[in-house]
Amino acid sequence: EPEVTQTPSHQVTQMGQEVILRCVPISNHLYFYWYRQILGQKVEFLVSFYNNEISEKSEIFDDQFSVERPDGSNFTLKIRSTKLEDSAMYFCASSDEIQAFFGQGTRLTVV
Amino acid sequence: AQRVTQPEKLLSVFKGAPVELKCNYSYSGSPELFWYVQYSRQRLQLLLRHISRESIKGFTADLNKGETSFHLKKPFAQEEDSAMYYCALSGFYNQGGKLIFGQGTELSVKP
Numbered sequence: 001e002p003e004v005t006q007t008p009s010h011q012v013t014q015m016g017q018e019v020i021l022r023c024v025p026i027s028n029h030l031y032f033y034w035y036r037q038i039l040g041q042k043v044e045f046l047v048s049f050y051n052n053e054i055s056e057k058s059e060i061f062d063d064q065f066s067v068e069r070p071d072g073s074n075f076t077l078k079i080r081s082t083k084l085e086d087s088a089m090y091f092c093a094s095s096d097e098i099q100a101f102f103g104q105g106t107r108l109t110v111v
Numbered sequence: 112a113q114r115v116t117q118p119e120k121l122l123s124v125f126k127g128a129p130v131e132l133k134c135n136y137s138y139s140g141s142p143e144l145f146w147y148v149q150y151s152r153q154r155l156q157l158l159l160r161h162i163s164r165e166s167i168k169g170f171t172a173d174l175n176k177g178e179t180s181f182h183l184k185k186p187f188a189q190e191e192d193s194a195m196y197y198c199a200l201s202g203f204y205n206q207g208g209k210l211i212f213g214q215g216t217e218l219s220v221k222p
Contacts, residue, residue, distance in 0.1 A: 003154075004154075033209065041214075042197075042212050042213060042214045042215065043215075044212070045210060056209060091155065099145075099157050099160065100157070100210060101156075102147075102154045102155040102156070103154060104153070104154045105154070
């Protein structure tokens with residue numbers, strides 16, 4: 001069964017550094033999403049992406065964040081100048097217009 | 112405001128006992144409601160959608176618009192049901208992807 005794949009599974013970075021989280025959505029899906037879950041809190045929507053542009057974003061998704069689909073398969077989330085409070089589990093998802101399929105997540109730890 | 116509330120962080124039952132995981136929501140339009148499950152060290156996966164009205168792994172959930180609830184029920188819990196359960200909603204035409212999650216309820220089924 002096709003799956004959404006995320007790399008790396010765990011990333012540790014110094015505060016102020018840039019990180020790129022990578023996702024390979026399911027190949028025939030057209031809608032892509034990023035979510036995050038801070039430890040002990042709920043899963044929060046960050047951004048949705050369709051037709052090579054952002055279709056919706058939350059208040060969390062400020063100028064520090066950007067998304068890109070650099071080629072036909074990858075979908076990336078870039079976080080510039082990371083802060084301690086960016087430490088969280090980041091989930092990628094893709095949708096077949098009926099339901100969202102989630103990746104296994106990348107745990108980002110900012111030290 | 113759009114919100115999903117799961118009042119119980121942890122629900123512990125014995126095998127064979129009935130289970131009800133509570134979910135209440137607040138949404139101004141026509142929502143679509145979901146239950147997602149996350150087994151230990153696995154990804155979030157869709158368990159139920161209200162629109163499909165099906166029973167998966169013995170679980171059912173009925174949308175009650177009057178009470179704005181979408182409680183998840185199973186008459187006889189099994190040990191393999193132990194997992195985190197998340198109630199979520201999206202707008203009706205949101206391609207299933209932009210989701211607002213509840214806090215999650217950890218279900219523990221004891222032998």
